[in-house]
Amino acid sequence: MFKEELLTTIRTEKRNTLTEVEAKRWLQEAGIVKVVETVEAKSKKEAIEVSKKLGFPVVLKVLSPDISHKSDVGGVKVGLKTASQVASAYAEIMSSVKQKQPAARISGVTIQQMARPGIEVIMGMSKDPQFGPVLMFGLGGVFVEVLKDVSFRIVPLVRRDASEMISEIKGFPILKGYRGQEPANIPLLENTLLKLSEFVDANPEIKELDLNPVFAYKDDAVAVDARIIMEAAGSPSQS
Ligand code: ADP
Ligand code: MG
Secondary structure (H helix, E strand, C coil): CHHHHHHHHHHHCCCCECCHHHHHHHHHHCCCCEECCEEEECCHHHHHHHHHHHCCCEEEEEECCCCCCCHHHCCEEEEECCHHHHHHHHHHHHHHHHHHCCCCCCCEEEEEECCCCCEEEEEEEEEECCCEEEEEEEECCHHHHCCCCEEEEECCCCHHHHHHHHHCCCCHHHHCCCCCCCCCCHHHHHHHHHHHHHHHHHCCCEEEEEEEEEEECCCCEEECCEEEEECCCCCCCCC
């Protein structure tokens, strides 16, 4: 099973953080959330080949076990429309990352389909020493970073928790469709939170999880970035 393979891999490689590709694949296989198609490449040439296969526009991101905030080191380039833009983006990512975080091991890049514009939301799980796993919900970008407009509930969630988590954030009107903007599918977001609650409950080896962001649409919800950190092997919270 994918989870067992994954745990073996990270233990062999002595790391606790899953790569973006591993995290997305696990969440997708567990049926928690749709993710944008994400493929690894180890060279510029391979990145161009993969981009052509996926179809433009694409997104290029640095793939490194040591980097979890990729934009902070110039590791994300969106909206690449041609092979030559992919080639330049690849070179720019490599030089920026080497300059900003010289010690980081770089495995290559991921190439992803560019998700169509939607409302960016975030969902996350962290563990509270007293309450255990807690889920977080909010709108992405400036809403979470500057305004801290987020809500929390203790796992396991019931539907009412999921529904309240979404409706109690200040940015809720944006999700309902603001000035002619496309609304988000709120029942689908509730279901995703409920599935996430079951997922972290069933997998106590997960220490931290972030879907940041999920693009929410009228008819769909798609994660474009995912981060999962596992408990250290032998940690007491693993049962
Ligand atoms: P970071 O590690 O910095 O969080 P992300 O993968 O979240 O990197 O990318 C940064 C931003 O780029 C996202 O918040 C989102 O707005 C945009 N983005 C990332 N991936 C995609 C994608 N596949 N399609 C469209 N936009 C994307
Ligand atoms: Mg992100």
